[in-house]
Amino acid sequence: MSVAEPGPIGNAIERVSGGQAAPGLLRRSLAVGRTRAGLMITVLVVAVAVVGPFVAPASETGFVGVPYTPDAAGTVFGTDYLGRDVWSRFLYGGVSVLALSGLCTVIGVGVGLLVALLAGYSRTWVDELLMRTTDVLLAFPAIVLALLFLAVFEPQPATVVATVAAGHAPRVARVMRAAVLDVAGRDYVRAAESMGLRRWPIRLGDLLPNVTGPLMVETGLRLTYSVALVAGLGFLGLSGLEADQADWGLMINENRLGFTVQPWAVLLPVIAIGLLTVGTNLVADGIARAAAGTDREVGG
Amino acid sequence: MSEARSEQRGLRVRGLRVSTSAGVPVVDGVDLSVPGGTVLGLVGESGSGKTTVGTALLGGTRRGLEIVGGSVLLEGTDLVTLSETELRSWRGSRVTYVPQDPTTALDPAMRVGNQVREVLDCHDYGSGPHDRARRVSEAFEEVGLPTDDAFTRRYPHQLSGGQQQRVCIAVAFATWPALVVLDEPTTGLDVTTQALVLDTVRRLTRQHGCAALYISHDLAVVSAISDEVAVLYAGSVVEQAATDELVRRPRHPYTSRLVAAVPDLSGDRELKGIPGGAPSPSTRPSGCRFAPRCELVVPECTTELPELRLVADGHHARCIRSADVTPAHVRERRRIDEIDSAPLLSIHGLTARYGRTPVLHGLSLDVPRGTCVALLGESGSGKTTLARTIAGLHTDAEGELHFGGNRLPFGAHQRDRETRASIAYIFQNPYSSLNPRRTVGDSIGRPLRVLRGVRGAELERRVGDMLERVYLSAAYAQRYPDQLSGGERQRVAVARALISEPTLLVCDEITSALDVSVQANLVGLIEEFRQDLGLTLLFVTHDIALVRNVAQQVAVLQEGAIVEDASTEQLFHHPSHDYTKELLKTTPRLVS
Numbered sequence: 097m098s099v100a101e102p103g104p105i106g107n108a109i110e111r112v113s114g115g116q117a118a119p120g121l122l123r124r125s126l127a128v129g130r131t132r133a134g135l136m137i138t139v140l141v142v143a144v145a146v147v148g149p150f151v152a153p154a155s156e157t158g159f160v161g162v163p164y165t166p167d168a169a170g171t172v173f174g175t176d177y178l179g180r181d182v183w184s185r186f187l188y189g190g191v192s193v194l195a196l197s198g199l200c201t202v203i204g205v206g207v208g209l210l211v212a213l214l215a216g217y218s219r220t221w222v223d224e225l226l227m228r229t230t231d232v233l234l235a236f237p238a239i240v241l242a243l244l245f246l247a248v249f250e251p252q253p254a255t256v257v258a259t260v261a262a263g264h265a266p267r268v269a270r271v272m273r274a275a276v277l278d279v280a281g282r283d284y285v286r287a288a289e290s291m292g293l294r295r296w297p298i299r300l301g302d303l304l305p306n307v308t309g310p311l312m313v314e315t316g317l318r319l320t321y322s323v324a325l326v327a328g329l330g331f332l333g334l335s336g337l338e339a340d341q342a343d344w345g346l347m348i349n350e351n352r353l354g355f356t357v358q359p360w361a362v363l364l365p366v367i368a369i370g371l372l373t374v375g376t377n378l379v380a381d382g383i384a385r386a387a388a389g390t391d392r393e394v395g396g
Numbered sequence: 397m398s399e400a401r402s403e404q405r406g407l408r409v410r411g412l413r414v415s416t417s418a419g420v421p422v423v424d425g426v427d428l429s430v431p432g433g434t435v436l437g438l439v440g441e442s443g444s445g446k447t448t449v450g451t452a453l454l455g456g457t458r459r460g461l462e463i464v465g466g467s468v469l470l471e472g473t474d475l476v477t478l479s480e481t482e483l484r485s486w487r488g489s490r491v492t493y494v495p496q497d498p499t500t501a502l503d504p505a506m507r508v509g510n511q512v513r514e515v516l517d518c519h520d521y522g523s524g525p526h527d528r529a530r531r532v533s534e535a536f537e538e539v540g541l542p543t544d545d546a547f548t549r550r551y552p553h554q555l556s557g558g559q560q561q562r563v564c565i566a567v568a569f570a571t572w573p574a575l576v577v578l579d580e581p582t583t584g585l586d587v588t589t590q591a592l593v594l595d596t597v598r599r600l601t602r603q604h605g606c607a608a609l610y611i612s613h614d615l616a617v618v619s620a621i622s623d624e625v626a627v628l629y630a631g632s633v634v635e636q637a638a639t640d641e642l643v644r645r646p647r648h649p650y651t652s653r654l655v656a657a658v659p660d661l662s663g664d665r666e667l668k669g670i671p672g673g674a675p676s677p678s679t680r681p682s683g684c685r686f687a688p689r690c691e692l693v694v695p696e697c698t699t700e701l702p703e704l705r706l707v708a709d710g711h712h713a714r715c716i717r718s719a720d721v722t723p724a725h726v727r728e729r730r731r732i733d734e735i736d737s738a739p740l741l742s743i744h745g746l747t748a749r750y751g752r753t754p755v756l757h758g759l760s761l762d763v764p765r766g767t768c769v770a771l772l773g774e775s776g777s778g779k780t781t782l783a784r785t786i787a788g789l790h791t792d793a794e795g796e797l798h799f800g801g802n803r804l805p806f807g808a809h810q811r812d813r814e815t816r817a818s819i820a821y822i823f824q825n826p827y828s829s830l831n832p833r834r835t836v837g838d839s840i841g842r843p844l845r846v847l848r849g850v851r852g853a854e855l856e857r858r859v860g861d862m863l864e865r866v867y868l869s870a871a872y873a874q875r876y877p878d879q880l881s882g883g884e885r886q887r888v889a890v891a892r893a894l895i896s897e898p899t900l901l902v903c904d905e906i907t908s909a910l911d912v913s914v915q916a917n918l919v920g921l922i923e924e925f926r927q928d929l930g931l932t933l934l935f936v937t938h939d940i941a942l943v944r945n946v947a948q949q950v951a952v953l954q955e956g957a958i959v960e961d962a963s964t965e966q967l968f969h970h971p972s973h974d975y976t977k978e979l980l981k982t983t984p985r986l987v988s
Contacts (some may be wrong), residue, residue, distance in 0.1 A: 283829035286840075287892070290787050291846045292808045292816045305833035 121309055125379075127387040141372040142280075145190025156188040157340045169356025171362035178350050185366040189342035193330065193369070196257055197322035204261035204322070205315050208268025213299045216267070227273065234243035238263035238321070242329060252336035260325050264318050265286040271314055275307040282306075309387035312326030316380025320373050322382035327369045344369055400842035406431045407453070407575050407607040412466035412476075413577075414448050414457060417816045420678045422461060423448050424631040430624075431605035435598060436620030437639065438611045439654070441911040443674050445631040446611045453609060455483040457788075470607075471574050472896045476655075487615050489519040492568035494597075498560035502552040508563045508894040509548025512536070512570050519571055538603070539596050558589035560597060569600050576601070582617060586774040587940070591982035594621045610943065613911060615658045616941065619643055621986030624710075627651050630675055630685035633704060637711035644987055645723055647713035650686045652721050657916035659941040660986045661968075667945045670918030673881060684715070692717045705713075706882060740765040740932045741786065741900055746780050755781045756956045758795070763900070768926060768933035770947035772940060772963075772979075778956040783904045783936045787821040799900070819846040820893035823906040824832040826885035830877040836863075836888050837873025843896040860889045866921060883914035894925060901925075904936045919946055940979050944968060952976050 125131045145358040147294035153172070154160050172183040207296060214275040236244075238260070245259035279285065288298045329335050330345020337343050344365035351361035407430040414423040421446040430436040440446040451465055456476045468475040470491065478486065487493075502511060512535050513522075516528040537564040540548065552560055561581055565785065568576050568601045578891045582590040598621050601608040618625055619639050626636040627650065631680040635648040646652040656668040672689040675681065681688055683698040690697070696716060704714040715721065739762035755778040773779040781896040783788040786797065788808030797804035799819065805811055811819075820843075823829035830839050833956060841859045844850040850858065860870035866887040877885055886906060893901060907915035923946065925931050935946055942965040943950055943964065950967045952960040952975065960973040971977045 283825060284831040286784075286789050287823065287829060288842075289820070290789055290808050290816070290819075290821050291843050292788075292811065292813070293585040293846060295810075302831055306831065308833075 102192075117371060121312065121383065121387055125312075127384040128382040128386050130378045131142045131382025134380075134382060137371050137375030141186065141190070141368055141375060142194060144187065144368065148187030148190055150189040152184040153227050156180075156183040156185060162357040163225065166358050166360060173356050173364060176347070176358070176361045177354055180351075182358070182361045182364065185278070185342040185347060185361075186344070186368070189344045189347055189365060190368060192253075192335065192337060192341070192343045193323065193326055193345065193372075196253060196335070197260075197319060200260040200264065200322040200326065201259045201315060201319045203257060204264025205311070205318055206266050207265040208314075209272050210312065211265065211269040212272030212276050213303060216273040217280045217299055217303055219297060226269070227281050233262075233266040234270070238325060239328065242325065243334075245310045246334045247331070251334045251375070254336075256326065256329055256335055260322055260329075263325070264321070268314055271310060271396060272307060275310040277305050279303050279306045309383075313380055313384040313387060314375055316383060320376045323369060323372050323376065327365075352382045397588070398914045406470075407609070408467075409453070410469070410774055412449065412460050412468065413451055413464050413549055414445070414452055415775040415817055417462065417721075421464075421678045421680075422631055423452065424680075426466070426628070426631075428609070428631050428633065428636070430609060431576075432607055433602050433605045433607040434623040435601050435610050435621055435627040438609055438628055439613070439615050439616030439625060440611075440628035441613060441654075441674055441913060443473045443630075443676060444628045445677075449628065450493075450579045450609065452489055453575065453577050454493055456487075458499045464691065468640075468688070478927050485519070488515050489521075490573055491575045491577070492571070492573045493934055494561075494564050494568045494576065494581045496579075496580040496583055498557065498564045498584075499552070501564055501826075504562060505847070507549050507551060509545075510546075510557065511563065511801050512566050515567055515570055515839055518636070519625040523573055531570060535570040535830050538569060538600055539566045539943040540592070541564075541566065544844070544855055548979045549667055555588075560593060561585060561589075561593055561668050565593070565596060565600070569604060569606075569891060572606070574606055576606055577611070579606060579611045580613070580872060581610075583612075583614075584705045586687050586938070590617070593899055594984070597621060614984075615643075615654060615912070616660070616984045619986055627654065630680050631677065632685070632701075632714065632953075633712075634686065634715070635711075637708075637713075638645075641708075641711055645708075647707045647711060647718040647721050649690045649716045649717075649721055650688075651713075652690075652723065654913065655723075655986065659912075659915075659945045659981070659987055661944060661983050662985050665724075667916040667919050669915075669920055670793050670913040671917075673914075683705040686754060686901075692720055695769045712805045719878070720736065731911045737767070739763055740800060741934070742798045743782075743786075744796040744798070746785065746793060748778070748785050748790060748793040748982065750781075750792065754956065756793075759953075759956065761951055761961065763932060763934055764949070765899075766926075766930050767948045768935055768946055769949045769951060770943040771897075771936045771951050771953055772938070772943055773935060773936075774938055775952035776955075778952045779936045779938075779953050780904055783902050783934065786900075786934065787819060787902050789821070817843070817896040818899045819902065820896065820898035821901070821903065822886075822889050822893045822962075824881055825909050826889055827877075827909070831978075832864045832877050834876075835873060836875050836877065836880070839877075840873070840895055843892060847896050858895065862886075868890045882910055883917065884912060884967050886918055887908060890907075890918070890925075894929075894931075898930070899901055900934065901984070902934045902936070907942070908938070915942075922946070940983050952979075970980045 141181045157180065160171060161179050163175055163177050166174035168175045170288045171181050174182050176182050176185060208357045211226050215223040241263050242259040243373045244254060283299060285302050289303050327345035330343045331349045333349060334348065335343060335345060347364050347365045355362050409420055409426060412420060412423060412426040415421045428436060436450065438446050443910060448461065450808040451457060453468055455478060463476055464744060488578050499507040509532055512532045513528060516531055522528055522531060525984040526591065536543045541559060545692055566915050582593050585593060610618060610621055622639050624636060625639050625642045626633050629650050634871050635642065635651045642651065643655055646655055653670045657670060659667055675685060681702055684702055689695050702716050706717045707713045741763040743759060743761045746756055746759045760899055771779050771782065781790055785793050787810055793806050798843055799815065808816060812982050837859045841855050844855055844858060859873055863870050863872050868884060868887055899936060907918055910918065926933055937943060947964050949963050954975050967976065971980055
């Protein structure tokens with residue numbers, strides 16, 4: 097009969113009487129184990145990419161030894177196919193992947209969300225037009241779309257961001273439109289309508305704040321895909337970077353022929369990209385679980 | 397079926413206790429006895445533990461709860477001591493259950509005849525397939541459904557809500573059970589269908605000689621079907637007596653207040669709510685659970701939980717002052733307002749549709765200034781569409797609306813700011829009418845910001861004032877909707893509607909999601925505003941008993957047309973339309 101351990105009912109009461117805090121999805125996500133694990137992995141990889149260039153022992157482009165030497169003197173992980181320091185190139189090569197995939201995510205999710213808010217709360221032909229257009233875009237796999245764009249336009253970082261973001265936008269729009277449509281049917285939206293509020297104030301004041309859950313999940317997921325796509329395009333040499341600039345995707349491609357002799361030049365970027373993908377995916381999954389209310393026992 | 401059989405039958409529950417896994421008691425010492433062939437009504441408001449008691453009688457609990465004590469004796473067996481395997485053979489054969497919502501209880505992919513047959517097969521009923529087939533058609537006949545193949549081969553979606561519920565009842569009675577637990581089985585049904593279902597249950601209980609427990613929040617419904625009523629408050633039975641005795645001469649203050657809160661078709665006394673709210677399981681006070689809300693409270697009440705003791709012949713109450721409890725049925729005649737003012741709102745030849753489906757057919761109605769006009773109709777009658785059209789939320793319409801003498805456009809956008817501020821709307825469901833991401837203060841202040849341009853400290857002050865006026869403190873402005881109870885949320889919705897000082901308030905089924913005691917408080921609040929501010933009210937509802945207690949004029953809506961429009965007095969004493977007469981006849985009354 098002890099009341100010390102709060103059961104489900106005890107928790108509910110605590111929330112009613114005690115808190116002024118808004119029911120924060122982020123805070124609840126953090127209580128889910130996988131979000132914390134994912135966040136730790138992501139922060140680790142991001143830290144390597146951001147701090148890396150400042151602590152790299154050698155320069156990004158300088159030659160330090162004979163090519164493909166795993167135990168070259170003065171190096172940690174040996175030299176690459178041109179004789180540059182693998183460890184330094186690895187430390188320099190993360191920023192481009194992170195920055196590009198971050199930008200792709202922000203732009204892709206932003207455009208998708210805009211389309212979703214427009215389509216999900218118009219109740220006119222605008223909805224049809226926008227959604228049928230996204231359907232057409234969805235017919236192309238993201239990578240094919242990216243290759244098509246990059247074949248037509250000069251591969252530069254801006255083009256890479258634009259093509260990857262363009263691949264994300266219709267997918268985000270689909271998911272978010274469903275979320276917007278659900279919220280648009282609630283009575284508080286009708287209450288706002290009866291005050292004579294126009295559509296955009298309602299979109300921003302009532303719809304957007306109530307779809308942040310799926311939005312966060314979608315953002316996390318798109319970040320994961322961005323990392324994979326940007327690294328993939330880097331591997332294909334399509335990231336549009338300077339020829340000798342370090343990039344995790346490019347590193348894998350450059351050194352793959354010498355994998356048996358000098359595995360580190362390939363393994364380091366592969367591990368980093370893999371960890372980043374798993375990390376962001378875990379975070380996205382954790383947020384999704386918190387939003388859906390699974391794992392409430394773990395969370396509470 | 398025979399008399400002898402009903403003698404041995406019956407349910408005895410002693411000291412039943414159900415707790416959460418953390419040890420917080422949800423149901424705390426419930427004693428019930430139901431003789432065979434009778435119906436016991438179990439009445440309680442939300443959170444009282446009535447559904448938990450109902451499932452415990454089937455030897456089960458919701459996840460996170462467990463039965464920690466007491467006994468459930470049926471035909472000499474204590475169900476609490478049975479193993480899961482033994483329970484499984486009891487459930488569905490000796491102890492059966494009729495759920496609240498038949499649409500989710502019936503398998504949508506199985507023919508209704510097979511659903512009855514399934515339970516017979518499952519429990520090896522009778523001597524063989526032929527016997528079972530005969531019992532299936534018997535069971536359909538018992539609940540007043542057709543027994544031919546054309547009907548029994550239908551799927552649930554091909555049946556009306558009332559028919560679906562009768563199939564559920566047929567399933568429950570098919571195996572000649574000893575106990576049937578019915579958990580709010582008529583809540584989703586219209587009154588005419590409800591009357592049929594109640595009738596069926598009462599008849600079958602007598603015929604089968606089984607014990608039936610009828611769980612409901614609605615005292616009027618319970619009193620219409622039950623031989624005895626037990627009142628559940630905060631997890632324990634506070635009073636049990638024969639139905640008539642309980643309603644006429646309640647011996648527990650809670651029962652007495654509950655009776656006063658129920659809108660009654662028989663009299664036009666004033667509705668009285670109960671102040672405060674029921675305690676949740678972990679905040680229940682020591683001593684009498686009702687003490688904090690009780691008018692008769694004395695210091696001894698708070699020290700020890702009173703015993704449920706015999707206070708009169710067959711009448712038990714859990715109150716040390718049961719002799720001082722006054723019957724609720726003190727008739728107070730309400731002031732009858734004269735209706736002779738000019739209409740504030742007049743509707744002429746209104747036709748509204750959804751796409752190609754017309755919902756309202758050339759409807760005309762006048763709403764006189766300063767009165768409360770009730771719009772009475774069953775689900776699907778078009779009453780919400782009418783309310784929304786008036787509020788500017790439904791624009792697919794033709795006809796004329798006049799407000800204060802001026803033509804009113806259909807869309808809220810086309811109306812001027814002053815008109816939008818003058819017509820306010822309160823929604824049915826307080827759980828979806830408040831934006832969960834806005835604080836209460838933000839939601840209430842929004843109409844003022846949008847419609848009157850009030851900002852800053854002035855806005856804050858007026859929101860605070862409004863909160864006080866709906867009997868919430870100004871501190872509520874900082875809270876979020878999910879920190880509020882249903883009744884509190886609905887009061888916030890009232891505050892939001894009234895802050896722009898409207899002249900017409902459209903209330904769309906605003907009490908249907910609330911408990912009766914909360915409903916009475918809310919109705920009182922709305923009436924207070926009507927008298928103080930000279931508000932004109934359009935009160936949309938399906939509850940004819942409530943109409944009698946709130947409205948001066950009633951418009952009865954059926955299939956998109958007004959079939960009767962009269963003053964409340966006239967409607968109740970001289971109904972002219974068949975539909976109104978039917979409603980008046982079938983609605984359960986508290987005192988027959």
